[in-house]
Amino acid sequence: MKKILIDTMHIYALLTNEESSYVKLSQALDDEKISGVISVTTLAELLIFLGEDIYKKKVNELLSLNLEIIDTDRTIAIRAGELHMTYKIPLGDSLIAATGINENIKHVLTDDGHFDAIQNFIKPINLKTALKMGR
Numbered sequence: 001m002k003k004i005l006i007d008t009m010h011i012y013a014l015l016t017n018e019e020s021s022y023v024k025l026s027q028a029l030d031d032e033k034i035s036g037v038i039s040v041t042t043l044a045e046l047l048i049f050l051g052e053d054i055y056k057k058k059v060n061e062l063l064s065l066n067l068e069i070i071d072t073d074r075t076i077a078i079r080a081g082e083l084h085m086t087y088k089i090p091l092g093d094s095l096i097a098a099t100g101i102n103e104n105i106k107h108v109l110t111d112d113g114h115f116d117a118i119q120n121f122i123k124p125i126n127l128k129t130a131l132k133m134g135r
Contacts, residue, residue, distance in 0.1 A: 002133045003035040005100035005122065006067070007110035008045040008092075011038060014065070015050075015058045021127050028134035029066045036067040039076075039099035041092055043069070070099045087117040097122055107133070 006014075014022050028034040046062065047055045070076075072095060079098035083089050089097065093114045100108055100122045107125045108115055115124040125133075 001032055001035050002107070003037060003103070003105050004125070004130055004133065005037050005039075005096070005103070005105045005108040006042075007096060007108060007112055007115075008038075008042045008049070009111060010109050010127065011042055011062065012046060012049050015046075015061055021131065024131055025127065025134075026065070028131065032066065033134040034130065036065070037100065037103060037105060038067055038069055039096040040069055040071050041095040041099070045092055070103060072099070076102050083118060089114045089117060 010025075013019075014025060025034070029036045043059065043062075046059065050058050072080075076095065076098045079102060080091065080094040083097055084091050084094040087094075093112060097108065097115060097118055101118075106123060107130070108122050109127065109130045110124050111126065112124075115122070
């Protein structure tokens with residue numbers, strides 16, 4: 001089973017989009033064909049994206065998904081600071097990336113170009129590629 005770090009926008013889409021690709025991703029997570037990992041930073045970002053009206057319901061849905069949520073510790077924080085300083089990646093993305101790198105995860109499901117600068121540490125993949133990995 002492949003471990004994949006999932007960036008915030010794909011978690012947001014997983015919770016709000018009924019497109020067949022996201023239904024397949026949810027199923028692959030449930031069936032443990034993909035081991036999904038998110039940073040605790042994603043929880044904070046989700047509240048901002050979801051908004052006051054629905055965030056509580058959607059966060060409960062997120063917590064019911066078969067995902068591993070990794071807390072930020074000092075090792076992740078230091079690595080995130082280094083990524084931010086060296087590669088000029090926004091701090092939220094740096095925290096997410098540092099989480100994956102610290103967990104020895106090789107791929108991040110993202111459409112965010114900020115991750116391109118660090119593909120030697122963690123390789124960005126799209127949804128189609130992630131679903132193929134879960135077969």
